[in-house]
Amino acid sequence: MNNLKLFKRQTVNELSTFYSFLIGFIIAIIIGSIILLIQDKNPIDTFSLMLRLSVGSIKSLSSSLNKAIPLILAGLGISIINSVKLWNIGAEGQIFLGAIAVNFIYINTQFNSPSFHILVLLLAGFVGGSVCILIPAITKVVFGVNEIITTLLTNYIVFGVTIYLINGPWKDPKSLNFPAAAYVGEEVFLPTIFGKLSFGFLICILFTFLAHYLKNKSVFGFEMRIAGGSAMTAVYAGINAKQKAFIAMLIGGGFAGLAGAIELLSQTHRVSTGISQGFGYTAIIVAAITGMRPFGIFLVGSLFGALSIGGSVIQTIGVSTYIADIIQASTLFGALIIQFFFNYQIKRVDDD
Amino acid sequence: MKKYILEVKNISKSFGNVKALEDVNFYLQKGKIHGLLGENGAGKSSLMNILSGIYQPEKGSIFINDIKQKSLDPESASELGIGMVHQEFRLIESFSIKDNLTLSKANIYKDNFKEAYEKYCEIFSLSVSPEKLIAQLSVGEKQKIEIMKLIFKNSNIMLLDEPTAVLTPQETDQLRISLERLSEEDEKTIVLISHKLKEIRDFTEKVFVMKNGKMVAEDLSTVNVTDDNLVELMMGRIQKSIIDKSNKTGDTKLSVESIEYIDKVSNYKILEDINLEIKAGEILGIAGVSGNGQVELANIISGIESDYSGKIIINNKDVSQKGVKSRKKLNLSYIPENRLGVGLAPGVSVLDNSIVRDYFKTRLGPHLSRSKTETYLESLIKKFSIKAPNSKAEISTLSGGNMQKLLMGRELVSNPEVIIASQPTRGLDVNAVEAIHTLLVDQRDMGSAILLISEDLDELFKLSNRLHVMYEGKIVKSLDIDTADINNVGLAMAGVIE
The missing domain is CATH 3.40.50.300 (P-loop containing nucleotide triphosphate hydrolases)
Structure with missing residues (x-):
């Protein structure tokens, strides 16, 4: 009898994640094209328009990169938490709570130096993100509650809190009944580097290196890997696996919270439901596609930022913005499938 | 003539190059309790897995009630009345006792569950309501339910894999009495797998001894054989x-x-x-x-x-x-029994696994030097002649011997x-x-x-x-x-x- 069986490959090409992303992206473009063809749109025209309007000029490039900032930061946070083999589905909520923390500190403190003020607010965002994941982290470490569920659920709670705040205590009387908090003062707006590109992008680059160092070059990263690989090995090595998981979760949540702070200080300038447009969820795709590699997250995050800008502008020629979402999701599917073939080999075996 | 309810003739089975069973004979008399004695790895479990249809033998034949069985799979083995209690229980924790007992489609007490349950509760001296969930039972109680499950499935040949390992001495005594009654009153044929001599003596009439995949003693009568004899058979001359x-x-x-x-x-x-x-x-x-x-x-x-x-x-x-x-x-160095899972972390690279013992000695603040750890791994690989594809390869891609060499090397190099x-x-x-x-x-x-x-x-x-x-x-x-x-x-x- 002939049977197909899977064998794990002994060595996996180091660039395999990159290749699978590339192939996944091509597959996604093909899928996108088919959908466009079904709608009687010319895919080449559509994609070239998307390309031109997302990276064709300084102005569009800077908007694309601005969009990438929260994706990258939240993605990095997810990848840090994944070092201990835990999944953070709560980046969306952490982004919101980061922004809420910024507004809270902004309302309640006074600083003379604007740059110091901004620094405090960014820190507040980071802490806000950590606070958001605190309960999932405690329940995970103490009771072993599945963090996928708890981080997901905190998203809804935080979103509820946001709605309450912007309709209640923080509601801006000048917003003409639009539910939003008051704008923060211009003195705490993040400066721009060029075009519309926010200073947040530099923070993003810095944190990419930071995440890379933490994950791959530090003792903490090593301890996280061992703890994630086997809790028993961690105990055996004298590594406190629960403590590592706890710290990793707080740091990862903080990264997403920082994204919320940057969104508030550079884009929306106030707390509203528009702080995040699903960045926390897209960041999961970004992190997963890259196999949780910080530099990969930076690149794919940038690409996805451009995609969503491109997606929003092609509405003008009557194409739904969902084409960008379809491409993002299909890239993940494609990349995961291709990655599987890099990791495994299919062999025909005689089994009689 | 119907001398044996089950007869196994010249069974062989190998896994890769390892011969797990070699020309094994095994035969059971109806209504008797048999012992199967042997060290770990002697082939007891392989034999039991063949009888319960999980493994297929390469050679040899199996007769049940004098009828030659072409091939046994788990379903047909169960239909022929062979049932096994594994060391790890196969009960559904969130189901009630009743649900677990009546789950099998071969259940013979569909209409008179209550009487049957009471009857066997008396035999096993068990007094819990059948509505109780398995998760609420003690280990000893769970085991009784496991054995009862075989009775409800109408298994006449019951294979028990080290049933006393989890029991206290009192519970062990109790189990012995229950099994004796089952063999006498219900004519159940029972196989007790163990490596405790006392139990084999107390529980069984006939004993088979295995060593290194071979049956080194068949159908010994337990009253005639001495402990010394059994140990020598089981361990061999050293x-x-x-x-x-x-x-x-x-x-x-x-x-x-x-x-x-x-x-x-x-x-x-x-x-x-x-x-x-x-x-x-x-x-x-x-x-x-x-x-x-x-x-x-x-x-x-x-x-x-x-x-x-x-x-x-x-x-x-x-x-x-x-x-x-x-x-x-x-x-102090510790080479744990559980190689992959305790000594080495699965899913993590060879490099990371190689520094598990001493990483905290060589750290520079928060920094872990890649070049130092690489050199360290290289020296281990050389000194202990370990074969590993590369330092980034996942640890489980190494063979068992190389994993153990890496683990030993890591623990011994200092x-x-x-x-x-x-x-x-x-x-x-x-x-x-x-x-x-x-x-x-x-x-x-x-x-x-x-x-x-x-x-x-x-x-x-x-x-x-x-x-x-x-x-x-x-x-x-x-x-x-x-x-x-x-x-x-x-x-x-x-x-x-x-």
């Missing part, structure tokens, strides 16, 4: 060691004083009054069938388990209250003063076993004090200077290897102590 034991020993490196350990969940005393002492340049062997407290003892000495009473002294320092890392700093090696050669091929024995003896000659925990008497007699035998959490025998009698050790391992 060659006295060829390793020189005249090396010099030094000061005491490790001493363990009156260790007592109680399992918090079951409240069961796992270790009782353990005392031992090892000098530099000495290998102390701990013999015993696994599950008699060896893992817990190793975990306590290495610092993994901290909730015990007693004293651990390494190099004249009392470390009873100290954790894993401070014991490592006193130069020339530790105290080494705990638990089952260091289990599951390895001959060459790897030899390499690991050499490593341990070299380390002994360099002045390490070694605690060698093993089930393999050959290995223990070959390597150790002295030998302790552990049985049910106690050291029941201590001997010098030169004067040790293999049969005595075997008897002590099986719980027979004169």
